[in-house]
Amino acid sequence: MTVEVPVPGAAAVHTSRPATARVGMVGGGQLARMTHAAAIDLGIDLYVLAVHPDEPATLAGAITRLGSPDDLEALRAFAVEVDVVTLDHELVSDEGLAALAASGHPVRPSAAALLYAKDKLHARTELAALGLPVPPFAPVDTVEDVTAFATQHGWPVVCKATRGGYDGRGVEVVHDPEVAAAVLARGGRWMVEAHVDIAVEVAVVTARRPGGEHVTYPVVETVQQDGQLVELVQPARIAPEVAERAIALGTRVAEAVDGVGIVAVELFVGPDGAITLNELALRPHNSGHATIEAATTSQFHNHLRAVLDWPLGATSLRAPAAALVNLLGPEGPDRIAERLPAALAVSEAAVHLYGKASRPGRKIGHVTVLGEDAEVALARAREVADLLVGPGGRSTRSET
């Protein structure tokens, strides 16, 4: 069931001053928090379905309903209040989203599209069938399946939980059958992929309307650590020809999955310039966070515009280079509040804090710096991150 959290002025909203639109986002995390900030600009009321009353979007003032994303009754009650339902995470039951859609509530992206983000085996199978460049892969049930795959493609292989993994969890580079056995013993469904030789990882962020109209941001260069994004540079420092192919592939994937809203496609670029699909997200994505400062229209504004089927905003960059460093919770107590003033002395940095309790490796914010030169901007952003979470905060093992 849904618990109504009283919100200041909520009654007045619906009487004296109708919002330009009401968007419901399932989940109240940092993506919903930053979407709320964009909603303020456009006069949109953002509703979030949150599990706890202290989630980042709720603390920022999004209209909050408490309820589980797995609770169909809660989803239905939530959908009734809004013009369109969208998501800040993928952990929503397929059945729930399908039921909402069957009842006539617009759900964007659709349950079918979302399945590409929720189920890695589904995504690989469907996108491979379209001839898109995915690494060799196979579903596996036993160690023998893994070994058979490795015999064909070589060790190491990458074992992936088909569902439920994110930010590097549920993804393991496996060098021998013994470790493969230990991984499979964790339970759940697994698949295996060939280990791809990577020169650089990039992401293509597209905003797409229901009719297919879309805009795409300049390619983002990402640095992953233990499978979690820790830094990015935009535009990516890759050859224009590679960037063109990345954009073409990213937008083709967005179309293939019929995504609506932001579609972020992670790509591997090999030493030879060959591009392989990694994973995709059907929501605003960490790889798009620099667009808040760096782009004419942020990914959060464009996500709202896309799911409302409104015209999309320009994606051009406002500076030659943008760099972003994630703030990961340090070991020990969170001293962000105490450290913030010193960090702000780096006057050109934009600090974003998510209002989350700090735990080691948890994403609790990010820092963006624009500039003429990516290296200089990145060095400044790292400096601020170190001032906020201490040296090592950036390199802590991930937990979101």
Next chain:
Amino acid sequence: MTVEVPVPGAAAVHTSRPATARVGMVGGGQLARMTHAAAIDLGIDLYVLAVHPDEPATLAGAITRLGSPDDLEALRAFAVEVDVVTLDHELVSDEGLAALAASGHPVRPSAAALLYAKDKLHARTELAALGLPVPPFAPVDTVEDVTAFATQHGWPVVCKATRGGYDGRGVEVVHDPEVAAAVLARGGRWMVEAHVDIAVEVAVVTARRPGGEHVTYPVVETVQQDGQLVELVQPARIAPEVAERAIALGTRVAEAVDGVGIVAVELFVGPDGAITLNELALRPHNSGHATIEAATTSQFHNHLRAVLDWPLGATSLRAPAAALVNLLGPEGPDRIAERLPAALAVSEAAVHLYGKASRPGRKIGHVTVLGEDAEVALARAREVADLLVGPGGRSTRSET
């Protein structure tokens, strides 16, 4: 007395996740709304003391306490909850602010500084005494006083209510004693000024910390209509030497009044390049709104940083030119929600809506466009404004 409006997660804020700071803003208008959006970035909880539960900042999710800014008890209860008290408007009693300060609550700007914005005669008198270039002025009680002044300085003269006027209200260009008599008959205290020959109006926006450290944005060129800002271009299209003198004067005024937070100083530039002080505001100001997109750090972020005595952010511009057009409520019903999608088709524009019920001439939002060329950006911003409020919406008589 203060009425507590329950806020989602408010209890949790103070237990599991302390904000980086708590800032209290008296008034819940669009300035508080945009300050709230900046507060989200920095993990600051923004509290507003609002008169109604449907004010712009409350609708955007600022933590809201209902109470009158003239009610000392309400002010005291509000101040207790926050680290520093600041303001979104000047309509707070001098006594109330002085009492808060006497009780040890930081009030920034101080009541003494705020008096320069609240009382035009005080500002003129004090700044003239410092040798700053103000127009010839005099307090007036009778038509004879006005006539005596006009005999010396020539008709027309400008009659100004010493207190309570804003956005052009309480300011009248008067050509003869008969009209002067009608103006004085409205009651209240009046002053008279010489009519200044104006080539262009500009504003200098400075953010200043308690210790005097400050940063200043590039000069803003403003277009006023009936005394209300309707458009602006940043940087101002004036000679570099004039801009330098404007910056020097604006920052000198900010220092002279010992402002803390944003200090916006409106200036007249004469045909000969001579600069005369017009009015000043001690809070985020309409002339600084383009900084949200155009500057490395917006005036709202810098206002928060300044009143918290945190290091200030860089004020450099991200584009060669920014243009902004205010959205003034059109005659007839507000059709903003219906018109918004068509307006967003101008893909490079940033639309800001304040969540205010529309009344003719009331500021209900603004549109910012960045670009290489001020004229082109301004034309695009006007186009969007016309799509949102209709032709004529921009030129409607002011009401805020």
